[in-house]
Amino acid sequence: xxxxxxxxxxxxxxxxxxxxxxxxxxxxxxxxxxxxxxxxxxxxxxxxxxxxxxxxxxxxxxxxxxxxxxxxxxxxxxxxxxxxxxxxxxxxxxxxxxxxxxxxxxxxxxxxx
Amino acid sequence: xxxxxxxxxxxxxxxxxxxxxxxxxxxxxxxxxxxxxxxxxxxxxxxxxxxxxxxxxxxxxxxxxxxxxxxxxxxxxxxxxxxxxxxxxxxxxxxxxxxxxxxxxxxxxxxxx
Numbered sequence: 310x311x312x313x314x315x316x317x318x319x320x321x322x323x324x325x326x327x328x329x330x331x332x333x334x335x336x337x338x339x340x341x342x343x344x345x346x347x348x349x350x351x352x353x354x355x356x357x358x359x360x361x362x363x364x365x366x367x368x369x370x371x372x373x374x375x376x377x378x379x380x381x382x383x384x385x386x387x388x389x390x391x392x393x394x395x396x397x398x399x400x401x402x403x404x405x406x407x408x409x410x411x412x413x414x415x416x417x418x419x420x421x422x
Numbered sequence: 423x424x425x426x427x428x429x430x431x432x433x434x435x436x437x438x439x440x441x442x443x444x445x446x447x448x449x450x451x452x453x454x455x456x457x458x459x460x461x462x463x464x465x466x467x468x469x470x471x472x473x474x475x476x477x478x479x480x481x482x483x484x485x486x487x488x489x490x491x492x493x494x495x496x497x498x499x500x501x502x503x504x505x506x507x508x509x510x511x512x513x514x515x516x517x518x519x520x521x522x523x524x525x526x527x528x529x530x531x532x533x534x535x
Contacts, residue, residue, distance in 0.1 A: 313465075351525045365522060414465055
């Protein structure tokens with residue numbers, strides 16, 4: 310069974326540009342989460358999808374961040390325009406049922422210069 | 423006060439010794455607790471989870487939970503150099519539409535051969 314896959318693994322962009330991160334959860338997992346770890350800080354929750362619906366987006370930092378999960382399969386997280394403080398690693402995670410073990414992807418490492 | 427607190431370390435132990443990793447949490451209503459291991463540049467990997475007060479053992483790992491003291495720990499027996507990693511404590515926080523993990527900043531463990 311394939312795990313949670315994320316693309317790109319690394320991205321370096323200039324301040325003001327746009328980046329779109331993609332996450333493919335484990336097949337059959339309705340719950341998809343985005344987390345972020347910025348340098349020197351703990352991993353922080355961004356948002357939670359159940360299928361295509363946003364159940365909790367309380368962790369999204371501001372309106373420069375847009376997450377979608379059309380069709381309830383893969384998800385994208387767009388940062389537009391990117392700022393220096395957005396640099397960090399963005400983890401996607403999925404689980405079949407909320408409360409079960411959450412499986413993490415390898416992360417997308419974003420550097421904004 | 424952070425929701426989940428860990429000593430950042432590094433915690434250095436000799437090979438074969440017991441490594442003791444500690445974590446405290448602030449939400450008394452938290453129900454489930456997780457320990458993740460993260461190697462540099464890799465995704466968090468679940469090691470143990472615990473729901474009930476007391477000890478839970480799995481191989482060389484023992485998780486201990488004390489809800490009255492809001493304290494959870496991870497013991498690693500017969501530590502190996504391959505155990506060197508960052509250990510993340512996570513608390514499953516019940517949100518309005520499901521659960522989400524709240525992470526500590528992690529403790530760096532170094533096992534010296």
